[in-house]
Amino acid sequence: MGLISNGTTIFDAGALDSGLAKGAITFIKKLTASSSATLSFVDGASGVVLDNTYKEYVFTFNNMHFATNGQYLSFQVDTGTNTNYNIAVTSTIFKAYHKEDGSASQLGYDTQSDQAQGTAFQRISSDFISDNDSSISGKLTMFSPSSDTFVKHFMSEANTMVDGSPPYTEVRYYAGYFNTATALTRVQFKSTSGNIDAGDICLYGIA
Secondary structure (H helix, E strand, O other): OOEEEOOEEEEEOOEEOOOOOOOOEEEEEEEEOOOEOOEEEEOOOOOOOOOOOOOEEEEEEEEEEEOOOOOOEEEEEEEOOOOOOOOOEEEEEEEEEEEOOOOOEEEEEOOOOOOEEEOOOEEOOOOEOOOOOOOEEEEEEEEOOOOOOOOEEEEEEEEEEEOOOOOEEEEEEEEEEEOOOOOEEEEEEEEOOOOEEEEEEEEEEEO
């Protein structure tokens, strides 16, 4: 059975139609944490590309483990050679969670994690529990970070083993924009407090 949209065949017998345009996904850079205070991707340094080569950039974070209990994975950006990482951001977030023992679950908005023209590092996960088997995994997508015309939009999703009694799984969806028309040249990730013990972040470009 095929999948047809607006008269165009998308899938036929399980295969993507060969006549459709397909964007290539290109691996750019992997950073691995080892008791790291920050993980930074800087355009033009160590093979990192954040320019107009791609319109869409995706960061995947895998099994991020923090040294400090109850912290969040966060990120900020900067322009040119600046290293303040304090670009104004407006963001929104909703979450869903379910406890290990099934005693509680919820879907809702988190007013503690959004910003309205704030300049702090933007949270993109739940509050992590520092058990040995816990971690955070997910992805962050940024759109046209090198634009010199528009603000810089982002979206993220992350699943976390959360600090609770009992612990629980929580997925969070963030979206927002950095309110600058200047090209971004660097993206930095960190725990809201303490080091990142382990895990990796990979950067991809989408044509």
